[in-house]
Amino acid sequence: MNLIDFFLEPLSYDFMVRALATTLIASIVCAVLSCWLVLIGWSLMGDAVSHAVLPGVVLAYIVGAPFALGAVVFGFLAVALIGAVRDTSRVKEDAAIGIVFTTLFALGLVLISVTPSQTDLNHIIFGNLLGVSWADLIQVIILGAITFAILVTKRRDFTLYAFDPTHAHAIGLNPKILGAALLGLLALTAVVALQAVGVILVVAMLIIPGATAYLLTDRFGRMLVVAPAISAACAVIGLYLSYYLDTASGGMVVLAQGAVFALVYLFSPRHGLIGTRVMSTRRRRALASAQ
Template identity: 65%
Template sequence: MTWWEVLVEPWQFEFMQRALLVTVLAGVVAAVLSCWLVLIGWSLMGDAVSHAVLPGVVLSYLVGAPFAVGALVFGLGAVGLIGAVRETTRLKEDTAIGVVFTTAFAVGVVLVSTTPSQVDLSHILFGNVLGVSDADIVQVVVLAAVALAVLVARRRDITLYAFDRVHAHVVGLPVRRIGAMLLLLLALAVVVALQAVGVVLAVAMLITPGATAFLLTDRIERMLVVAPLVATVCAVAGIWTSYLLDAASAGLVVVFQGLAFAVAYVVARRRERVR
């Protein structure tokens, strides 16, 4: 078998094409949002939301509702609860996040372990990108399109919010609304990533591409190009490698993102030494 045949063989199968489509869409949405999450310092918030959606997904299954509904409700609920704990106690934000997301995730794990199901609910934890249905693809495409459209349309306002909230307020931007919009988009991105890599690995897609781009450039415009490009390349490499090794697709996608970050780190360090 030639190298060309090795490269193209996986993409001849429909389930591989579906997996690539879903993973690329999830990766691009998460990567674009991750640029601002890194700048604002909300990486831990992404971790919290990605884990807090688990009970909502399981409960949605129990009542026969779309997974996205439960995930979105619990994701936004977790954000609201974190804010309430932070504002009504002396606890700092990171402590409130840690308590809320670990508790919600634990509740989800208990529900997964006790819910009788013909569907393997462990796929919620670790993803099942090779088994996505037509309904899953439609859901991912719609949610990804909505999230990307909003992010692109409001990118200037979000960027100003990320760098200087005080100045954003002075020039008349609705700071609280922008913050709420970002949290809603974060929940949407988690729902999209859930279809590809599951709850556990979704947080990597929401942090690593943006962190990688941040090491390679100091301009937000370039970050918004580099991050989704990294996510796309890692999606292709991860899905292709999973076919050859018969290994977990979601895990390999995230592994390649980690390798991309390592390369960016080395490049950034060498550039600093040269300077």
């Protein structure tokens, strides 16, 4: 098999074309949002919201409403409950997040188990990338486009909120509204990624790309380019590997992202564990030779 056949053979199947399109859209949108999540320190909050949307998605399926509506409602509900537990008890925020998101996630599992359905609702949990229909792809395109457009349009406001919410308030912005908007976009993004990797692995797609880019550059503008580029490349690599190795497609996409993060963590010139030592050794040798 030559290189051209290697790339074209999977695309001869419609389900692979739909899977590739869905994965690319989900990966890019998740990667862009992940830059703010990593910068603000909302990784655990991203985990909470991505899991807490499960009962909302199931209830939306039951009543015939859009998945995004149920996800956004329960995403905000999770945030409200976390704040209530944190502010009205001795429980700290990390514990409150763990209590709320695990409880809501368990509620979603119970709802799935008792909901009569002609389709397997477990794909919401584990993902069903190769079973994405054209209708699912259209939903992913619409939600992904809305989320991406808002993030790009309001990127300066979100960035200022991430770096200095006090200054954002001083110039007339409302930090609470910006934070709520990011949480709403997080819920929408979780719905987009559900089609690709399911609830369990959504958090990986929401954190790994931004964390990887954070180790590669000190400029946030570059992060917004590097993170989706890496995520898109991992989407293609993971999907092709899953096709030829006959493995879980969503899992391979996330595994590819994890492998890239490990390489960057070790060999990044500025912040890598080994890369920084190599650079410092070269500097010392250069200084020694100059003397």
